Amino acid sequence: MPGASVFTQQFEVRGRDFANAGRASTAVKEILKEIGVPPATVRRAAIAAYEAEMNVVLYARRGTLELQVSPAEIRLHVWDEGDGIPDIELAMQEGYSTASEEIREMGFGAGMGLPNIRKNADEFRIESVVGQGTELDIRIRL
Amino acid sequence: MTLDEIRRILNCEVLNGDENLNEEVTSGCGADLMSDVLAFARPGTLLLTGLTNVQAVRTADVADIKAIVFVRGKVPDRETVELAKAKGIPLLATRLTMFEACGRLYAAGLRGENESEAAQDAGGVRLHSTV
Numbered sequence: 001m002p003g004a005s006v007f008t009q010q011f012e013v014r015g016r017d018f019a020n021a022g023r024a025s026t027a028v029k030e031i032l033k034e035i036g037v038p039p040a041t042v043r044r045a046a047i048a049a050y051e052a053e054m055n056v057v058l059y060a061r062r063g064t065l066e067l068q069v070s071p072a073e074i075r076l077h078v079w080d081e082g083d084g085i086p087d088i089e090l091a092m093q094e095g096y097s098t099a100s101e102e103i104r105e106m107g108f109g110a111g112m113g114l115p116n117i118r119k120n121a122d123e124f125r126i127e128s129v130v131g132q133g134t135e136l137d138i139r140i141r142l
Numbered sequence: 143m144t145l146d147e148i149r150r151i152l153n154c155e156v157l158n159g160d161e162n163l164n165e166e167v168t169s170g171c172g173a174d175l176m177s178d179v180l181a182f183a184r185p186g187t188l189l190l191t192g193l194t195n196v197q198a199v200r201t202a203d204v205a206d207i208k209a210i211v212f213v214r215g216k217v218p219d220r221e222t223v224e225l226a227k228a229k230g231i232p233l234l235a236t237r238l239t240m241f242e243a244c245g246r247l248y249a250a251g252l253r254g255e256n257e258s259e260a261a262q263d264a265g266g267v268r269l270h271s272t273v
């Protein structure tokens with residue numbers, strides 16, 4: 001990557017907008033590929049972005065996914081306005097999901113999204129305020 | 143195993159990627175929940191799924207899945223096929239059930255994720271490998 005410049009791009013994500021769900025993550029993947037990030041790292045970032053984006057679509061009203069790339073790391077910063085998560089420790093467990101039957105029929109609700117994000121990140125922070133929203137800070141070293 | 147062999151074994155209709163049937167997949171993964179795919183599938187794998195919405199293709203793109211076989215005779219809408227075209231992901235469709243399709247490919251020599259990953263399986267049908 002040239003110089004020490006930081007690349008930043010924001011994507012708006014709308015809750016329940018299933019037709020466009022996943023577009024931001026697909027764009028993130030394209031950008032990282034184009035910048036010349038190694039394929040295995042691109043894949044980790046794309047998976048983390050997609051899980052975070054889908055959670056906003058499925059569980060929040062609206063959100064923003066911000067991609068930042070510096071010479072040292074990829075940062076995915078995702079924040080949303082929504083119901084928030086009452087028990088984060090529980091939500092982080094593999095298999096825990098509050099997904100409805102409708103959501104499962106769309107292919108989601110395995111309860112693997114947040115664990116997948118943690119697995120693919122070098123650093124992962126999640127904060128949530130019930131009734132307000134959720135914020136994820138995902139970092140992958142380059 | 144090439145996509146053309148898979149087409150023959152599962153008696154598939156090719157919905158996208160006619161020109162890519164000589165490409166190889168290195169393993170197979172069967173699942174209807176996309177996060178299971180994202181948790182366990184390796185790059186270059188074949189995804190067998192009953193999910194025919196656009197998220198199946200988005201998931202394949204995100205996880206570097208080589209190709210998708212839709213099972214149980216379900217076919218995706220045009221928008222989903224268009225996205226697969228844009229992303230260069232071959233799509234096949236078989237009338238066979240998930241069980242039957244996975245079984246036939248396994249019998250023909252295709253293998254799944256390794257045992258250690260399979261042991262952590264949280265759902266979804268997966269083809270196990272001992273090699």
Ligand SMILES: Nc1ncnc2c1ncn2[C@@H]1O[C@H](COP(=O)(O)OP(=O)(O)OP(=O)(O)O)[C@@H](O)[C@H]1O
Nearest residue numbers: 055059084091097098108109110111112113114177
């Ligand atoms: N942004 C969010 N806002 C509100 N609740 C959320 C949010 N993200 C996750 N949750 C809650 O945490 C639970 C676990 O999330 P996780 O992504 O791990 O699994 P899932 O979305 O239910 O299923 P999967 O991701 O495997 O499709 C969700 O079922 C939901 O209750």
Ligand SMILES: [Mg+2]
Nearest residue numbers: 051055113114
């Ligand atoms: Mg999720």
